[in-house]
Amino acid sequence: MEQERTTPPNNHLAMAIISTLICCLPAGVVSIVYASQVNSKFIAGDYQGAERASKNAKTWWIISLAVAAAGIIIMLAIYGIAFIAAIASSEF
Amino acid sequence: MSKSLKIFIYTGLSFITIAALSLYLNYNPTEVSFFPQCPFHYATGLHCPGCGTQRAIHDILNGDILSGIQHNVLIVLAIAVLSYNLFILLRQHFHPHKTKNLLYHKATPMTLFFIIIFYWIGRNIPIEPFTFLAP
Numbered sequence: 001m002e003q004e005r006t007t008p009p010n011n012h013l014a015m016a017i018i019s020t021l022i023c024c025l026p027a028g029v030v031s032i033v034y035a036s037q038v039n040s041k042f043i044a045g046d047y048q049g050a051e052r053a054s055k056n057a058k059t060w061w062i063i064s065l066a067v068a069a070a071g072i073i074i075m076l077a078i079y080g081i082a083f084i085a086a087i088a089s090s091e092f
Numbered sequence: 093m094s095k096s097l098k099i100f101i102y103t104g105l106s107f108i109t110i111a112a113l114s115l116y117l118n119y120n121p122t123e124v125s126f127f128p129q130c131p132f133h134y135a136t137g138l139h140c141p142g143c144g145t146q147r148a149i150h151d152i153l154n155g156d157i158l159s160g161i162q163h164n165v166l167i168v169l170a171i172a173v174l175s176y177n178l179f180i181l182l183r184q185h186f187h188p189h190k191t192k193n194l195l196y197h198k199a200t201p202m203t204l205f206f207i208i209i210f211y212w213i214g215r216n217i218p219i220e221p222f223t224f225l226a227p
Contacts, residue, residue, distance in 0.1 A: 008196055011195065011196060011201070013173070013195045013200065013201055013204070014173050014174055014176075014177035014195060016201075017169065017170055017173045017174075017204060017208075018170050018173070018174060020141055020142065020208060021141060021142050021145055021164070021166050021167060021169070021170040021208075022142055022145050022149075022170065023142055026132075028142075029205070029208065029209075032201055032204060032205045032208070033201075033205065035201040036201030036202050036205065038201075039196055039197065039198050039200070039201060040198055042196075043198055068128075069108075069112075071128035071131075072112070072115075072127065072128055074128070075126045075127060075128045076126055078126075079125070079126040
C-alpha cells in the first residue's frame, strides 16, 4: 500500500497562469484545469492520479509556451530573410 | 534528469527569457510587424485572455506601467502569481515545514480558472464598463 504523503506533486499552476496570459492558446487553460486536479486528487488521497495530473499540467504549459516561442522565431526568421533580401536587392 | 543537464536547461532558458525581454523592451509590437499575432484573434476576431500582453510587456518594460495595464489587466495577476511562487520557493528552502503554499489550496486553481474565463468573456463585450478590459 502507498503510505501517506505530505507534499503534493508540483501542480505547475504558476507556469499555467503565465503561459495562459502571455500566449494566446487554450493550452494554458487546459494546464490550469490539470493543476486543479493535482490539488483535489492529492487531498482525496489519490496520489498516483495527482502525479498524472501534474505531468499533464506540465505538458500543456510547455506546449503553450513552445508554440508562442515558435511563433516568435518563425516571424523573426521570415522578417530576417525579407530584410536581408531587401538589402541585397537594393544595393546592387 | 541529471543535475548538469538541469543546470544547462535552466541557463539556456534564462538566456532565452532575457533575449525575449530585451526584444520587447526595444521594439514596440504596434509599430513593428515581426511579433506574431494571436492565432485566436486572427481566426475569430475576438480577444483572448492573452491578447495585449505583448504591448503590455513593452509598455511596462519601458516604465509606462499604467498604459501597460490597460492593454491587459491580468498581467498584474501573472506577475503576482510569479513573484508569489518565487517567494514561496525561497521560503520553503529556509522553513520547509512552516510554509503553506496558497497555490496548492483546493480552490485556488478553479478560482483563477473562472477569473480567466470571465475575463475572456468580459473583454469581448463592447459595452462601457467592459471596454476597459479590451486590449
